[in-house]
Amino acid sequence: MVLATHTSSAKRSFGGAFFDALGTFYQRRWLLKYFIQRQVTRSYRRSYLGFAWAILGPLVWVFFLTLIFSEIVGLRFREVEEDPNLNFGIFLYCGLLPFLAFSEALNKGINSIKGNAGLVQKVVFPLELLPFTNAIASMIDKFFGVGALLIVLLAFGRPLYWTVLALPLIVVIQVIFILGLTYLMAVLGTYLPDVAEIMRPVIRGMFFLTPIIWTPERLPEQLRWVVDYNPLAYVVNAYRDVILLGQLPGAQATLYFTLFSVALFVAAFALFVRLKPRFADLV
């Protein structure tokens, strides 16, 4: 039993606390499962179609984006001679998915402790589960988004590349990246209420600094660093590479992104574990 002996003031080594906290994910796996399930299905609970909206929602969205930008506005995202259907709508949507995962990680992360005051103040509860739940639930949501994208690609008669099989690997690294961000934001948002206000312009800025509505090829040489040093740009490009273009992302960039994500996660999680005893006083 988890609460078998609780000795709240026993001095434990910090490393021990770090791995204990990691261990709770396994110990409380059922709770995690229910939490995530609750988060994912929450918005569909009262609707008649229920969970079908998880896929219907993104489907409608990508359909309209495609229809408007390729059929009505006729905006060409880039000139690809042999593939004139490679249009703005699909490209935009494919880039939006990782961006939304990113912005949700920031927004939900900030509130993951504060928004659960009941659990933080009233129950003896492993708080590290809360940011995790938010991050995973948001990624599951994006999973349905990818599903909708693939359905639309098939519907428009576009080829499906074998490189799509590499997407799960990219997603695994992306999850570590998102978890790191969420834990960092959970700590910052709990300690500094102003972070929520600071993050709003930051997220908006990231939307324009990342090649979502533009392509990296259009960037002048002296501004290449905007994409090179932007981890979010890597994810956006990787998604487009494997889903739309049938190519694998660069090995070096992948390595850098992986190292960055793991470092971010370890640092943010360690910070979280160290500071979590004080959270109940702060919310």
Place this chain on the structure above:
Amino acid sequence: MTLAVSLEGIGKRYRISPTRSSLLRETLSFGKVKRSHDFWALQDINLEVQRGTTLGILGRNGAGKSTLLRIISGVLQPSTGTVEVNGRLTAIFGLGSGFNPEFTGRENAMLNGLILGIDRAEMLKRFDEIEAFADIGEFMDQPVRTYSSGMKSRLGFAVAVNVDPEVLVLDEALSAGDAAFKKKTLQRMYDLRESGTTILFVSHSMGMVKKFCTDAVLLHKGRLVTQGDPEEVADRYRELIERAQEKDGTAGGPDRGLDDMLEREEEEDLEGVGSRNGSARGTGEAEIEAVRVLDESGEPAGEVPSGGTVTVRVNARYSADLEESSLGITLRSKKAGVEVFSTDTGLEGVSLGPRRERERATADFTFGVPLQPGTYTVDAFVARQGDPYLGRTNGAASFKVTRAGSELSVGGLVHLPTKVEVHGPGGELESPGRPS
């Protein structure tokens, strides 16, 4: 005995600052500007709670009761001192607070159990028990947003008390639900107490603390003022409140009436649940004033070793002139829920004689208790042969039969006087002791 909870030098400090930005200015000026001050919600708390104790925590609003419970349960970290808790701890601060309105009662019960730290498999096993205890019928499968607030707290309480904690921490959770449910929760608390659960709870109800607790502490302005016998601590608490009322100039007068009313209401709620003041019934021609359980030396006895002797002293008061009446008692086993025996002065061959109105009578019933360890309650009554009871009270007193020494207790409820002889195959009596 082992300690369930041990607190050493516990203090909790909060910083009070006029605004958030003044806190920032203070930080940036490296202590040159001082706008905030420290507030100690708790200070110098030393407390040891033995396993199996029921500890009531009394104190006025803001005395630090909830903070203390939160520190014990590990939700809050103390600013100074150390906390040690041995055993599985379940804490309830506000019932059903973790419920999600969109999900059904069943789903929420599961989630609540998992949050409290119970295995999923264990929760599935206990589901029937929880459902029966909450007793909300088909609503169990409806979203919680359709529940009344009473139903919510019933479900919350059902989950919390059906998880068999070793240390149970309650923050005024007992006031949930209607009288019937209150009784049920109290009964459950008694069962938990009997099974050895350590219970810590905050209450404003002195009656509750007096009746239910084995120990009590009084907190005042973050400090532990008194600890010990519930009666004494409750008296100190009453003094404290009276002093505060005097300061406000609201003592005496109608307030006194209000106090009495509150207390009486409390007692009515607690009626018949293992309490020492039972319910009065009968025709009203006589009234049981007190029932006490005494040991062989005439001292009040709470515990009697199995095979020992107790005396039940019954005080009755007559409200009418009566030519003939008898005083009697009924002993019940709480665990088995059966009547062990019932007798009265007439059956024992003692006559009370004629009694006038307002006259009192006292009878001592001394009997052996060759009984199974457990709790036994005593009903007392005044009766006239063949007539309904003139006055009676149920569960007016109780005592615990403990195991005598290291002896194993026999099976069943009563150890009837028994003589054992062992015979050989030819019918000859073997010598007592070990058969050869």
